[in-house]
Amino acid sequence: MSEKSAGTVSAPQPDKKYPLPKLSAPKMPRGTLYRGNTGMWSWVLHRITGVAIFFFLLVHILDTALVRVSPEAYNAVINQYKTPIMGLGELGLVVAIGFHALNGLRIILIDFWSVGPRYHKLMFVVVILLWIVLLVGFTPRHLMHVFGG
Amino acid sequence: MTTVDVETPRSPRRAERSGRGINLEKWGWIYMRASGVVLVVLIFGHLFVNLVAGEGVKAIDFAFVAGKWADPFWVVWDTLLLWLALIHGANGMRTIVNDYASNELLRRIFKGALVVSTVVLLILGTLVIYTFDPCPDVSADQLELLPSFCGVGA
Ligand code: HEM
Numbered sequence: 001m002s003e004k005s006a007g008t009v010s011a012p013q014p015d016k017k018y019p020l021p022k023l024s025a026p027k028m029p030r031g032t033l034y035r036g037n038t039g040m041w042s043w044v045l046h047r048i049t050g051v052a053i054f055f056f057l058l059v060h061i062l063d064t065a066l067v068r069v070s071p072e073a074y075n076a077v078i079n080q081y082k083t084p085i086m087g088l089g090e091l092g093l094v095v096a097i098g099f100h101a102l103n104g105l106r107i108i109l110i111d112f113w114s115v116g117p118r119y120h121k122l123m124f125v126v127v128i129l130l131w132i133v134l135l136v137g138f139t140p141r142h143l144m145h146v147f148g149g
Numbered sequence: 150m151t152t153v154d155v156e157t158p159r160s161p162r163r164a165e166r167s168g169r170g171i172n173l174e175k176w177g178w179i180y181m182r183a184s185g186v187v188l189v190v191l192i193f194g195h196l197f198v199n200l201v202a203g204e205g206v207k208a209i210d211f212a213f214v215a216g217k218w219a220d221p222f223w224v225v226w227d228t229l230l231l232w233l234a235l236i237h238g239a240n241g242m243r244t245i246v247n248d249y250a251s252n253e254l255l256r257r258i259f260k261g262a263l264v265v266s267t268v269v270l271l272i273l274g275t276l277v278i279y280t281f282d283p284c285p286d287v288s289a290d291q292l293e294l295l296p297s298f299c300g301v302g303a
Contacts (some may be wrong), residue, residue, distance in 0.1 A: 022290065047245065054238035061231065064214075064278045071211035071287060071294035078209055090206060097192060105186045111182065135284045145205030 038124045046103050049096040054091055087146030091139060098134045102127040177240055182236045191230045215283035219298065224278060231274045239267040280294040 014020045066074040080086055106123045110116040116123070157253035200206055216293075217223040242263055250256040 008262065013266055050238070050241050051245065054242055058236055058266065058270065061235070061274045065242070067211060067214050067281060068277050070285070072291055074214070075294060081209070087206065091201065094200070095195060097196070100302055101189050105189065108182045108185060116169045127275075137226055141201060142205060145200075145207050 010115070042103055042124055042127075043101055046107070049100040053093070053100060058065050065078070066085075079103050080148065084146060087142070090146075091142055095135060098131050099127075102130050102134075109121055177243075181237060181240060185232045187229070188233055188237060191226060194226070195230060202247075211219065211294050215281075215296040216298075218278065218281050219283060219296075228275065228278055231278070233269060235267055235271055239263050 063074075063077050066077055081090065103124075106120070106127050109123060110120050199209060218227075243260060246256055246259040246263070250259055283296055285295075287295065
């Protein structure tokens with residue numbers, strides 16, 4: 001609708017005195033912790049690891065409950081945890097819970113520490129580094145237990 | 150002709166409140182964080198003692214569990230771990246169901262399943278810890294599976 005009609009107010013037209021502001025579209029929406037980049041990927045990983053740990057916990061409560069059935073039943077099932085395939089599964093579990101725990105602490109610091117939101121990226125780097133340290137410490141020892149004599 | 154009430158668009162959604170004005174969603178949010186801090190200690194301690202120390206996973210059997218639960222320290226530790234982790238996980242799963250299950254009926258079914266499985270496992274797990282018998286009656290060929298403090302085991 002280009003024609004002016006009674007009762008409507010048209011927007012001021014840009015001219016020399018009021019030129020259109022020069023804006024470049026940002027690649028990412030600014031001021032959000034949770035869309036794109038580290039914020040989003042840490043959230044995706046946090047969610048996937050949370051679900052995985054939850055389902056493991058359901059199974060783990062049930063297998064532990066076998067101590068009330070008989071020593072034989074409990075040992076038979078728990079011996080499955082000592083096989084190579086389940087040994088790798090335990091490694092996967094520690095990988096998942098290590099990330100979820102460290103990143104969970106990062107979420108808590110973002111929410112409660114006054115400068116948390118400012119350092120959320122730096123803290124993500126710290127989370128990844130601590131995660132690697134944890135796994136470098138755990139992996140050889142666990143693989144030795146599972147595969148070694 | 151019937152008239153239809155159309156809500157004012159873009160009116161802020163009021164937080165769902167239970168009867169006495171307790172904001173359950175807020176307490177759930179706080180619970181996720183409070184339990185998370187405690188769970189870091191409980192879980193890393195649990196993983197260290199069961200998977201890293203000594204012979205790791207290879208050492209776990211009935212006698213190992215009996216040895217741990219002979220100490221009230223590990224009874225309390227495991228009880229806290231059970232309750233805090235299961236409720237934390239179930240509440241997290243509730244968030245995820247709310248995010249992805251857009252069908253009202255499906256959402257109810259998922260959340261109902263979460264409540265039922267959580268309550269059943271909390272009761273089961275707690276009973277297992279507190280009715281545990283480290284020296285149960287077993288047939289002669291299983292005596293060696295009992296912890297040594299039963300006086301008959303290996
Ligand atoms: C190791 C210590 C843990 C810490 C520090 C931790 C921390 C957190 C935090 C801060 C959240 C975010 C809650 C929110 O945004 O409102 C969360 C979500 C979640 N956690 Fe944990 N958690 C831990 C252990 C666990 C365990 C053992 C389970 C499983 C039984 C679990 C399952 C979940 C799930 C399913 C979610 C929801 C994820 C989502 O909404 O995207 N967490 N956790």
